[in-house]
Amino acid sequence: MMQTKRITRRLIAAGIAGAAAAGATTFAVQSASAEEALQAAQSCVRTALPIPEGLVSTGVSGMSDDGSVIAYYALPLDQSWPDGLGAFPRLYSDGEVTDVPMPGDHPRLHDVNAAAEAAGYATGSNGHDVPYLWSSGELTELPVGEDGGRALGINEGGDVVGMSQTFDGGVPVLWPADGTGPVELPLPEGATSGVAHDIGTDGLVLGAVSDQDGTTSAYSWTADGEGAALPVPEDADVFAVATDLNGDWASGQLFVPGAGTQPMGARWNLAEGTVERTAVDLEVSVSADGTVAGYVPGTVTKVAYQEGDTVVELPGVAVPEFGGDTAEEISADGTLITGNVYIETDDAGLPVTNAVVWDCA
Numbered sequence: 001m002m003q004t005k006r007i008t009r010r011l012i013a014a015g016i017a018g019a020a021a022a023g024a025t026t027f028a029v030q031s032a033s034a035e036e037a038l039q040a041a042q043s044c045v046r047t048a049l050p051i052p053e054g055l056v057s058t059g060v061s062g063m064s065d066d067g068s069v070i071a072y073y074a075l076p077l078d079q080s081w082p083d084g085l086g087a088f089p090r091l092y093s094d095g096e097v098t099d100v101p102m103p104g105d106h107p108r109l110h111d112v113n114a115a116a117e118a119a120g121y122a123t124g125s126n127g128h129d130v131p132y133l134w135s136s137g138e139l140t141e142l143p144v145g146e147d148g149g150r151a152l153g154i155n156e157g158g159d160v161v162g163m164s165q166t167f168d169g170g171v172p173v174l175w176p177a178d179g180t181g182p183v184e185l186p187l188p189e190g191a192t193s194g195v196a197h198d199i200g201t202d203g204l205v206l207g208a209v210s211d212q213d214g215t216t217s218a219y220s221w222t223a224d225g226e227g228a229a230l231p232v233p234e235d236a237d238v239f240a241v242a243t244d245l246n247g248d249w250a251s252g253q254l255f256v257p258g259a260g261t262q263p264m265g266a267r268w269n270l271a272e273g274t275v276e277r278t279a280v281d282l283e284v285s286v287s288a289d290g291t292v293a294g295y296v297p298g299t300v301t302k303v304a305y306q307e308g309d310t311v312v313e314l315p316g317v318a319v320p321e322f323g324g325d326t327a328e329e330i331s332a333d334g335t336l337i338t339g340n341v342y343i344e345t346d347d348a349g350l351p352v353t354n355a356v357v358w359d360c361a
Contacts, residue, residue: 169193
């Protein structure tokens with residue numbers, strides 16, 4: 001898949017636009033160095049995840065924080081652009097693959113925990129998205145409004161977050177593990193819609209909110225439902241969304257109006273209340289010590305991780321015409337990174353990819 005288009009479309013479709021809450025706290029802002037030295041990874045070993053018989057292309061869609069379970073999907077030879085209506089979601093753990101039979105179009109498992117409980121969604125026959133929970137080998141449709149919704153994140157306790165879709169875009173929601181919900185998360189004054197992307201073990205939720213002008217703000221909610229806008233660089237007019245959470249660190253994207261649809265990476269130190277523009281972009285994920293994995297334009301394989309100010313290139317496959325390879329998720333300890341590498345181009349001129357894991361222990 002061409003990850004830039006897929007990720008940008010997914011973020012926009014999820015309703016990630018927002019406005020900062022009135023009276024938001026002033027935060028300190030850090031800036032990433034523009035002269036990070038790119039190093040080649042000497043110890044990261046790349047392993048391909050299994051491609052099921054009869055299918056040709058796979059892609060990563062999620063990973064548990066400890067790296068023990070990976071959510072990915074496979075596509076048939078007659079895949080349709082851009083997502084493949086007949087995708088086959090599955091879970092990979094300790095060499096074993098579990099098929100997850102999700103009905104509908106564009107099925108994806110977007111997040112998974114160490115117990116192999118996964119949250120995702122697919123598009124139903126009426127065109128509305130249907131949120132699902134996979135747990136103990138069973139697929140359950142999560143309750144949501146008549147316009148549908150999406151399940152996007154899950155924590156180790158089994159709490160799921162996502163959005164309930166509305167005419168204005170959507171409302172961030174929580175489906176607690178006890179079966180209650182969905183619980184709507186409050187929007188700040190002036191916001192008309194929002195989305196929840198991830199949830200921590202302490203109940204902290206990350207996502208974004210939007211106002212009627214489409215202004216985007218990265219946003220968080222505590223377990224008590226108290227909301228707050230995350231900081232953005234003071235010297236830049238940006239939209240922002242938070243998508244990944246690990247301990248005191250969060251990561252996501254910044255969008256600069258007028259600069260196209262290319263998302264730029266960001267990481268937040270939630271304990272210190274700071275934000276930093278990262279040297280890696282696109283689907284930036286973060287470990288518990290702030291190491292981020294993503295995409296570096298201008299490199300050979302374009303897939304790397306950033307530890308502090310040091311950017312380390314991961315072994316991949318150089319295919320510049322298709323945007324290179326991608327890193328999608330990083331484990332809490334920073335030793336495992338999952339993503340996708342190019343295999344070949346099919347008869348329709350579409351890139352065929354293989355889901356992989358890099359072991360950097």
